[in-house]
Amino acid sequence: MSARVDWIARPAPRAVQGETAVPGDKSVSHRAVMLAGIAEGVSHVHGFLEGEDTRATARIMQQLGVRMETPEPGQRIVHGVGLRGLRGSDAPLDCGNAGTGMRLLAGLLAGQAFDSTLVGDASLSRRPMRRVSDPLQQMGATIETQEGGLPPLIVRGGRTLHGIDYQPPMASAQVKSAVLLAGLYAEGETVVREVHPTRDYTERMLAAFGWPVEMAPGYVRLRGGGMLVGGEVVVPGDFSSAAFPLLAAAIVPGSQLRLRAVGLNPRRTGLLAVLRLMGADIRVLDTREVAGEALADLEIRHAPLRGIDVPVEHVSDMIDEFPALFVAAACAEGVTRVRGAAELRVKESDRIDAMARGLRALGVTVDETPDGADIVGRGTAGLTGGQIDSHGDHRIAMSFAVAAARATGDVRILDCAAVDTSFPGFVTQAGRWGLDLRASETR
Numbered sequence: 537m538s539a540r541v542d543w544i545a546r547p548a549p550r551a552v553q554g555e556t557a558v559p560g561d562k563s564v565s566h567r568a569v570m571l572a573g574i575a576e577g578v579s580h581v582h583g584f585l586e587g588e589d590t591r592a593t594a595r596i597m598q599q600l601g602v603r604m605e606t607p608e609p610g611q612r613i614v615h616g617v618g619l620r621g622l623r624g625s626d627a628p629l630d631c632g633n634a635g636t637g638m639r640l641l642a643g644l645l646a647g648q649a650f651d652s653t654l655v656g657d658a659s660l661s662r663r664p665m666r667r668v669s670d671p672l673q674q675m676g677a678t679i680e681t682q683e684g685g686l687p688p689l690i691v692r693g694g695r696t697l698h699g700i701d702y703q704p705p706m707a708s709a710q711v712k713s714a715v716l717l718a719g720l721y722a723e724g725e726t727v728v729r730e731v732h733p734t735r736d737y738t739e740r741m742l743a744a745f746g747w748p749v750e751m752a753p754g755y756v757r758l759r760g761g762g763m764l765v766g767g768e769v770v771v772p773g774d775f776s777s778a779a780f781p782l783l784a785a786a787i788v789p790g791s792q793l794r795l796r797a798v799g800l801n802p803r804r805t806g807l808l809a810v811l812r813l814m815g816a817d818i819r820v821l822d823t824r825e826v827a828g829e830a831l832a833d834l835e836i837r838h839a840p841l842r843g844i845d846v847p848v849e850h851v852s853d854m855i856d857e858f859p860a861l862f863v864a865a866a867c868a869e870g871v872t873r874v875r876g877a878a879e880l881r882v883k884e885s886d887r888i889d890a891m892a893r894g895l896r897a898l899g900v901t902v903d904e905t906p907d908g909a910d911i912v913g914r915g916t917a918g919l920t921g922g923q924i925d926s927h928g929d930h931r932i933a934m935s936f937a938v939a940a941a942r943a944t945g946d947v948r949i950l951d952c953a954a955v956d957t958s959f960p961g962f963v964t965q966a967g968r969w970g971l972d973l974r975a976s977e978t979r
């Protein structure tokens with residue numbers, strides 16, 4: 537059994553200052569090793585996230601016969617085997633903690649000639665998979681889930697897939713991507729329609745690898761039976777990881793911080809818009825485009841925050857940033873209302889419940905609703921100390937590590953090992969921003 541890691545986070549001894557860079561984007565890193573693996577030729581991935589989620593996906597692609605080199609951390613040279621070149625593995629494919637890994641791979645594997653079994657850790661084993669098995673079955677795939685639509689997933693090979701015209705019942709880039717990846721192997725045309733647009737990395741990377749993809753407002757369309765050609769992939773800094781230093785500087789008086797080379801894909805930056813509506817002073821500097829993705833430096837100076845009604849149109853553009861937003865709301869003056877975010881209940885934990893319980897332990901009044909919460913900000917009074925259960929969810933752990941900066945006493949955060957899934961080195965980095973955070977391991 538691996539060690540359990542708890543954290544002690546103390547009130548910030550000083551303002552958050554300086555300059556920092558965050559690890560590579562998790563969504564882009566997953567897709568880079570998957571698509572490079574089924575492309576023709578060699579691809580070079582720069583800035584690959586060395587997190588447990590994305591390393592699990594890279595390991596699975598290797599298990600399926602893709603040769604991969606790591607000349608140095610954050611680099612992968614991927615020797616693509618072509619669309620039909622993967623070979624089956626008798627051993628289960630272990631996605632670890634990663635919903636993205638499991639759901640996208642389900643789509644990719646639905647069109648193969650061999651059977652596969654996708655497994656995950658305890659958290660992933662509780663997450664709903666019918667959202668991908670249903671549309672994939674409509675395409676002709678055979679996917680067996682466990683009772684209640686849970687993992688492990690058994691994906692049967694040798695099926696003939698046909699394209700579908702599909703509108704997922706929830707806003708989900710993972711569902712869209714699973715259907716599009718199966719669509720590469722399908723006869724005819726696959727269309728995915730979205731009411732609320734979600735992150736578009738799969739379709740953009742497919743296009744960058746030479747697959748004709750029609751991207752229009754409201755839908756994505758492609759045809760099966762093409763070819764991907766490998767190349768260079770430059771992974772931007774992960775906005776979802778940048779959310780934590782941004783939050784720290786937003787809530788600790790006197791702070792001023794610059795974040796270098798953060799990916800600013802518009803489908804990811806909802807938190808930027810929402811923090812600004814709350815009064816945050818954030819500047820976007822030195823905007824540039826690298827390998828088709830917008831990058832910029834972000835400079836944030838502390839300014840008092842006020843509670844707002846979070847506009848529903850921002851929800852899917854900040855779906856992973858709600859734990860951080862809840863902390864900003866707790867430190868603001870007035871009430872913040874979140875609605876339309878029921879998807880938070882089926883992430884690595886029930887994030888509405890985990891944040892409500894954790895904030896209450898730090899003296900904050902939070903009323904939950906089925907799809908959101910009302911958070912009564914404590915403004916200049918700040919938070920109290922207390923004990924938090926992260927429920928093994930990386931984003932809950934990191935949010936409370938930052939929240940402690942504004943507490944009047946120590947915050948003990950339980951079960952933080954999962955932070956390595958998306959933000960390896962978080963404790964050391966947080967120290968550099970000016971937070972006082974220590975990890976202790978128990979077996």
Ligand SMILES: O=C(O)C1=C[C@@H](OP(=O)(O)O)[C@@H](O)[C@H](O)C1
Binds near residue numbers: 563
């Ligand atoms: O496609 C992706 O890379 C992701 C999509 C989102 O999930 P949903 O598709 O479930 O909204 C997000 O929460 C996850 O962290 C990464």
Ligand SMILES: C=C(OP(=O)(O)O)C(=O)O
Binds near residue numbers: 633634884
């Ligand atoms: C929801 C997340 O990831 P995944 O769905 O890949 O587990 C996340 O990183 O916040």
